[in-house]
Amino acid sequence: xxxxxxxxxxxxxxxxxxxxxxxxxxxxxxxxxxxxxxxxxxxxxxxxxxxxxxxxxxxxxxxxxxxxxxxxxxxxxxxxxxxxxxxxxxxxxxxxxxxxxxxxxxxxxxxxxxxxxxxxxxxxxxxxxxxxxxxxxxxxxxxxx
Numbered sequence: 001x002x003x004x005x006x007x008x009x010x011x012x013x014x015x016x017x018x019x020x021x022x023x024x025x026x027x028x029x030x031x032x033x034x035x036x037x038x039x040x041x042x043x044x045x046x047x048x049x050x051x052x053x054x055x056x057x058x059x060x061x062x063x064x065x066x067x068x069x070x071x072x073x074x075x076x077x078x079x080x081x082x083x084x085x086x087x088x089x090x091x092x093x094x095x096x097x098x099x100x101x102x103x104x105x106x107x108x109x110x111x112x113x114x115x116x117x118x119x120x121x122x123x124x125x126x127x128x129x130x131x132x133x134x135x136x137x138x139x140x141x142x143x144x145x
Contacts, residue, residue, distance in 0.1 A: 016066070016122075038128065044131070071092045
């Protein structure tokens with residue numbers, strides 16, 4: 001079985017935001033799979049996706065502080081500055097973290113670890129709404145199960 005959905009996320013402020021529930025809700029076919037994969041792809045170059053701690057908001061804030069320290073806005077060596085001081089830094093952060101995740105599916109659910117959640121990593125001060133492409137593939141559960 002294959003299914004594909006587009007998910008439009010509301011605008012989030014700069015930072016690392018849990019989006020696991022929104023992603024799962026956008027793929028109703030997930031519940032029918034015995035085994036499979038969910039591929040999540042963000043259609044932007046200044047935001048990214050990550051899989052990490054889903055319980056403590058301190059972790060998400062620390063991620064933000066680390067990446068802002070690693071790649072600061074307005075670094076004088078940047079040439080691409082027409083869209084503001086956070087734009088080139090956002091492109092680099094997005095490249096470091098990546099545009100996609102491939103997640104295992106087992107018995108109608110994402111087979112994530114106890115403390116894992118999907119992050120939207122918003123690297124711009126005002127990035128706007130973000131678009132994800134969700135592609136699900138797998139084998140359906142038997143009708144008895």
